[in-house]
Amino acid sequence: MRGLDRREFMKWMGTGPLGAAWSSSITRAQAIQAHTRSHSISDVEHIVVLTHENRSFDHYFGTLNGVRGFSDPRAARLPGGKPVWYQADGAAEVMPFHSDIIDPGMAFFPHPPHGWNDSHEAWNEGRYDRWVPAKGAAAMSYLTRKDIPFHFALADAFTICDAYYCSLLGPTDPNRYHPWSGWTGNNGAGGGPLVTDAELGDEWMTYPERLRQAGISWKAYQDVGVGLDVAGYCGWTGDQPSIENHGDNSLLYFHQYQNALPDTPLAERARTGTHIAKRGSLFDTLRKDVMRGALPQVSWIAAPHAYGEHPHWRTNHGAWYIAQVIDALTANPDVWSRTALFINYDANGGFFDHMVPPSPARGAGDGLSTVTTENEYFHGDGVNLPGPYGLGVRVPMLVVSPWTKGGYVNSQVFDHTSVIRFLEARFGGEHPQLVEQNITPWRRAVVGDLTSVFNFARPNAAFPHLPSTVSYLPTVKARHPDDIVVAEAEASLPRQERGVRRARALPYRLEARGMLQPMTRGFVIEFSNHGHATAVFQVRATHLDIAPRSYTVEPGKRLRDSWGLASAGDYDLTVHGPNGFLRSFKGRMVDGQHALLEAHVECHHEGDKALTLSVANFGTLPATLRIRDNYTGESWGGALSPDDVLQRERPCARHFGWYDFVITSAEDEAFRWQFAGHIENGRESISDPALGRSVIGA
Numbered sequence: 001m002r003g004l005d006r007r008e009f010m011k012w013m014g015t016g017p018l019g020a021a022w023s024s025s026i027t028r029a030q031a032i033q034a035h036t037r038s039h040s041i042s043d044v045e046h047i048v049v050l051t052h053e054n055r056s057f058d059h060y061f062g063t064l065n066g067v068r069g070f071s072d073p074r075a076a077r078l079p080g081g082k083p084v085w086y087q088a089d090g091a092a093e094v095m096p097f098h099s100d101i102i103d104p105g106m107a108f109f110p111h112p113p114h115g116w117n118d119s120h121e122a123w124n125e126g127r128y129d130r131w132v133p134a135k136g137a138a139a140m141s142y143l144t145r146k147d148i149p150f151h152f153a154l155a156d157a158f159t160i161c162d163a164y165y166c167s168l169l170g171p172t173d174p175n176r177y178h179p180w181s182g183w184t185g186n187n188g189a190g191g192g193p194l195v196t197d198a199e200l201g202d203e204w205m206t207y208p209e210r211l212r213q214a215g216i217s218w219k220a221y222q223d224v225g226v227g228l229d230v231a232g233y234c235g236w237t238g239d240q241p242s243i244e245n246h247g248d249n250s251l252l253y254f255h256q257y258q259n260a261l262p263d264t265p266l267a268e269r270a271r272t273g274t275h276i277a278k279r280g281s282l283f284d285t286l287r288k289d290v291m292r293g294a295l296p297q298v299s300w301i302a303a304p305h306a307y308g309e310h311p312h313w314r315t316n317h318g319a320w321y322i323a324q325v326i327d328a329l330t331a332n333p334d335v336w337s338r339t340a341l342f343i344n345y346d347a348n349g350g351f352f353d354h355m356v357p358p359s360p361a362r363g364a365g366d367g368l369s370t371v372t373t374e375n376e377y378f379h380g381d382g383v384n385l386p387g388p389y390g391l392g393v394r395v396p397m398l399v400v401s402p403w404t405k406g407g408y409v410n411s412q413v414f415d416h417t418s419v420i421r422f423l424e425a426r427f428g429g430e431h432p433q434l435v436e437q438n439i440t441p442w443r444r445a446v447v448g449d450l451t452s453v454f455n456f457a458r459p460n461a462a463f464p465h466l467p468s469t470v471s472y473l474p475t476v477k478a479r480h481p482d483d484i485v486v487a488e489a490e491a492s493l494p495r496q497e498r499g500v501r502r503a504r505a506l507p508y509r510l511e512a513r514g515m516l517q518p519m520t521r522g523f524v525i526e527f528s529n530h531g532h533a534t535a536v537f538q539v540r541a542t543h544l545d546i547a548p549r550s551y552t553v554e555p556g557k558r559l560r561d562s563w564g565l566a567s568a569g570d571y572d573l574t575v576h577g578p579n580g581f582l583r584s585f586k587g588r589m590v591d592g593q594h595a596l597l598e599a600h601v602e603c604h605h606e607g608d609k610a611l612t613l614s615v616a617n618f619g620t621l622p623a624t625l626r627i628r629d630n631y632t633g634e635s636w637g638g639a640l641s642p643d644d645v646l647q648r649e650r651p652c653a654r655h656f657g658w659y660d661f662v663i664t665s666a667e668d669e670a671f672r673w674q675f676a677g678h679i680e681n682g683r684e685s686i687s688d689p690a691l692g693r694s695v696i697g698a
Contacts, residue, residue, distance in 0.1 A: 044454075049179060084354050105316040112350025114135070213433055228273070291331060345395040355394045357393060
């Protein structure tokens with residue numbers, strides 16, 4: 001694909017974020033240039049992880065332009081055939097809705113359930129159709145740019161990941177264990193597995209201990225509240241939620257940290273912090289370390305309850321907190337030039353997200369995997385249901401650094417263990433002991449290491465600045481009753497902002513080829529992976545009363561599976577993969593003489609992006625085909641005789657490698673096959689134009 005011309009990109013952006021008004025409150029974060037000694041990941045000398053609370057991706061960013069949000073043309077379908085947005089509440093349906101609360105960004109939202117059992121009920125073996133019964137209508141609420149302008153501006157200025165999932169289908173603590181230690185004790189040793197917030201103390205090795213063994217400096221930044229001990233619930237104060245760490249420093253649930261003697265490394269780095277109940281401010285320690293050039297190589301930040309974006313508290317108080325962290329980090333330009341800040345959310349907090357998370361197959365009836373799925377399935381304990389640990393529901397991830405400026409989106413699959421993987425990528429070359437043994441083989445294969453988010457080669461471009469958060473300075477510091485959130489009586493699907501955004505190159509080159517098998521009255525799909533990253537394909541069979549299946553395929557490998565036909569000979573199978581990959585096969589097998597069609601696409605990944613679309617007729621009768629390009633609105637086709645092949649090469653550079661073709665047959669009204677996705681060639685691109693309704697067929 002040709003280089004991304006700035007004028008052309010601005011045209012595609014439409015009325016998106018670059019036309020917004022910007023202030024100079026955090027000019028430093030945009031203006032400070034990246035340290036570029038090696039033009040590689042080695043230039044990152046400080047990694048800071050700020051994990052906030054309990055928000056899903058759609059709840060925050062479903063209306064943001066250029067991400068896979070509410071305008072997703074390839075959303076999963078529910079068992080009845082409707083798109084995933086139509087969540088049943090008895091006889092009624094609840095769709096994502098915007099609350100009529102005045103200023104939702106400053107509201108005290110109710111907190112939908114987000115435990116292990118209710119999350120697995122909503123997921124429902126991948127059917128994804130029990131959100132409202134499991135979590136209530138408030139789970140379907142969402143916010144917009146007007147509500148949370150700082151969060152949107154942060155995405156516009158830096159990089160947002162729209163395929164970042166929390167690690168576990170469940171609550172806060174077991175999710176937070178993943179970026180600290182790689183899992184939640186899945187093998188049952190050391191006090192695990194933990195699937196609830198019932199902390200009893202754990203003993204498996206954590207990643208900070210590995211960093212210490214390798215001589216990598218680290219620290220947890222927090223406020224000590226009433227004391228950082230588990231008996232005092234890790235600093236919680238109850239009636240003073242603007243101090244403490246809300247129990248979000250999960251290291252303090254491990255016995256080795258609880259029992260560490262004063263002045264020892266584990267105690268000094270994990271059990272210290274500010275003490276604003278007596279003196280100072282929340283950011284004194286962080287700012288002091290930055291100013292004197294003593295920021296550790298790896299840092300974790302745990303915010304107080306009132307500033308952590310927990311639904312019980314105002315979202316924009318969290319924006320104020322993030323801004324203060326960025327101000328502290330940029331106070332020393334030399335430090336910021338070497339720093340990467342990851343802002344993620346520990347769990348979805350019960351809020352709906354439309355992207356069904358990838359999960360491993362438990363056995364042949366659930367799908368297949370070329371990589372072992374050992375320690376990725378919880379077998380139940382009499383109280384908590386059996387089910388996969390994850391991946392969990394999609395949550396926001398913003399990467400703020402001198403190497404991630406420009407309003408990019410990255411659509412590679414990540415989860416909380418990706419934070420550890422980034423640390424491995426940065427420091428593991430010199431320290432092999434930093435490879436985290438707790439990360440399961442399946443998870444290590446499926447999720448990325450976040451390096452594709454960064455532009456280390458040419459990072460120092462100029463882009464807009466972030467707006468002020470001064471007006472969000474928290475004034476209400478006492479607990480407030482939840483505001484009432486009511487779903488709209490006449491719901492409609494929310495629309496995303498128009499326009500696209502710059503997109504990072506991804507490692508996916510995938511194919512799923514469908515074939516009708518008349519002799520066995522079945523339909524076969526072959527999954528192949530020609531890329532550089534393992535991918536999970538999810539197959540939904542609308543014509544059969546079965547749960548979706550999952551297929552994990554490593555690079556260079558293939559898998560093959562079959563589905564029976566309905567009693568009338570119907571089949572209706574949809575394959576979903578990363579970054580909008582879709583293959584849909586719908587039709588009917590007719591006994592006796594008939595056209596037997598088979599189609600596939602071959603993507604050309606080198607040079608300008610193009611593909612070859614082939615349709616073959618292995619039947620006994622001719623077929624009259626119509627093929628529609630959903631990105632251009634063009635149609636073509638004609639008669640296809642038995643034993644003949646219709647083949648056409650299509651350029652895709654006009655839409656930056658995005659394609660979406662639908663094939664129908666005049667002789668078979670049930671026949672409808674669809675091929676959609678993105679062609680990767682290792683270069684930057686743009687997000688799916690269909691997401692902003694910027695193309696004819698969207």
